[in-house]
Amino acid sequence: MSQSPVTIYTKFGCGYCVRAKRLLDQKGVDYTEHDITMGGPKRDEMLERAPNARTVPQIFIGDTHVGGSDDLAAMEREGRLDTLLEA
Template identity: 40%
Template sequence: MAHVKIYSSDYCPYCHRAKALLRARGVTEWEEVNVDGRPDVRQAMAQLVGRTSVPQIFIDGQHIGGCDDLHALDARGGLEPLLRGQR
C-alpha cells in the first residue's frame, strides 16, 4: 500500500470526508499532520503546495490536492492504482 500523508484539521468536514474515502478504498493507516493551532505548520504546508486550505493530500509524495481533488481522482479511476503504488 502507498504512503499517504494528510495535512488536516480536527474541525474540517472535508478532512473527515477525504479520510472516509481513503478508508473505503482500503487505506487503514496514513501520516497525519494536524494544523490546528499551529500556524507555522500551516505556513509550511502553504509554501509546499501553494494552498492554505485543508485537507492537503499526498500519495507516495505526489500532491493530490484537497478533498474534491481526491474524489475527482477516484471518480476517474485513478485513486486505487495510486494506492497500490502504480503510477
C-alpha cells in the same frame, strides 16, 4: 500489495477533512494525519510541499500532491486513485 505512503494535513472541525479520511478509510488505506489547527512545524511542512495551499485537507500520496477532498474524490471517480496508491 505495497501501498504508497499517504499523508493528510487536517484541521479540527473540517468537514472536507472528514470526508477525505472517510474515503481513505472505506478503501482500507493507511495514512498519516497531521492536525495543523494550531499551526506549527507540520503546517510549515505542508506549505513547503504545497506552497500555494491555503485550505485543508492537503493530501499527498507518496511525493504526489493530490490536493484536497474534491480532488481525491475525483481521482476515485475517474479510477486513478488505486493506480496512484499502488505506485
